[in-house]
Amino acid sequence: MTLRVDVLSLFPDAVSGYAATSVLGRARERGVWDLVVHDFRDAAQDVHRSVDDTPYGGGAGMVLSPEPIARTIEETSGLCHPVIALTPSGRPFTHETAQRLSELEGFTLLCGRYEGFDQRILETVVDEEISLGDFVLAGGELAALCVIEAVVRLVPGGLGNDASSVEESFGDDLLEYPHYTKPAVWRGREVPDVLRSGNHGAIARWRRAQALALTVQRRPDLIERRGGLSGDEREMLRELGALESPAENG
Numbered sequence: 001m002t003l004r005v006d007v008l009s010l011f012p013d014a015v016s017g018y019a020a021t022s023v024l025g026r027a028r029e030r031g032v033w034d035l036v037v038h039d040f041r042d043a044a045q046d047v048h049r050s051v052d053d054t055p056y057g058g059g060a061g062m063v064l065s066p067e068p069i070a071r072t073i074e075e076t077s078g079l080c081h082p083v084i085a086l087t088p089s090g091r092p093f094t095h096e097t098a099q100r101l102s103e104l105e106g107f108t109l110l111c112g113r114y115e116g117f118d119q120r121i122l123e124t125v126v127d128e129e130i131s132l133g134d135f136v137l138a139g140g141e142l143a144a145l146c147v148i149e150a151v152v153r154l155v156p157g158g159l160g161n162d163a164s165s166v167e168e169s170f171g172d173d174l175l176e177y178p179h180y181t182k183p184a185v186w187r188g189r190e191v192p193d194v195l196r197s198g199n200h201g202a203i204a205r206w207r208r209a210q211a212l213a214l215t216v217q218r219r220p221d222l223i224e225r226r227g228g229l230s231g232d233e234r235e236m237l238r239e240l241g242a243l244e245s246p247a248e249n250g
């Protein structure tokens, strides 16, 4: 099955250009996913091809008019739901969101510009809103591409080698362990002995312990979400000296 992604944007070339490169481009050539980009300016109804207007109530900036967006969505055959608007006030985009979207037949992404969308478009044709984070971009195109790339990597065949995405950060609510490549000593810094030992059991345990330690240190919220640490995980962290306070040892 090919995942179908429709994107509505005023800058379609920005979306299709990036989507043709690297992982996304190769996955599309293999038929893992397909992209249909719509310039919703094509659905504007006046001679100036206007897609925005001044805000009711006053204030700076322009607001995207609802009609060109609604018409584009209604008149596109085969367009998939959910229709997702990229907005700073949407639900934060996470690995779980990417996983959920990767299991669908397709979805549609709506890229805003200027001050954003008329509220009525969000209340009618949009099924959900996604935010990339607590910051404001100039438009939804970069956000849409981030969503697409994170999703396509999780679709079977999306990476060519599906094992690549299995052990990555967030896969098990953990950040990923550190990686090393050659040379074994670089500017006086050595690759940990265990990684050169050939002992696969020890390597797996070391990686797991490193992932746990990094997550405890940087993202305790993820540890809490997965229900804390098991006895074996606490033991691994003690071996690393990464669990020192009595509370953490608890």
Ligand SMILES: C[S@@+](CC[C@H](N)C(=O)[O-])C[C@H]1O[C@@H](n2cnc3c(N)ncnc32)[C@H](O)[C@@H]1O
Pocket (backbone or CB within 6 Å): 085, 086, 087, 088, 089, 110, 111, 112, 113, 114, 115, 116, 117, 130, 131, 132, 133, 134, 135, 136, 137, 138, 139, 140, 141, 143
């Ligand atoms: C300049 S922003 C509009 C910001 C809006 N006035 C606000 O304060 O929430 C223009 C467009 O960029 C996109 N955008 C900006 N920041 C985003 C974020 N953090 N996540 C997802 N999309 C974002 C949205 O599509 C938005 O409609």
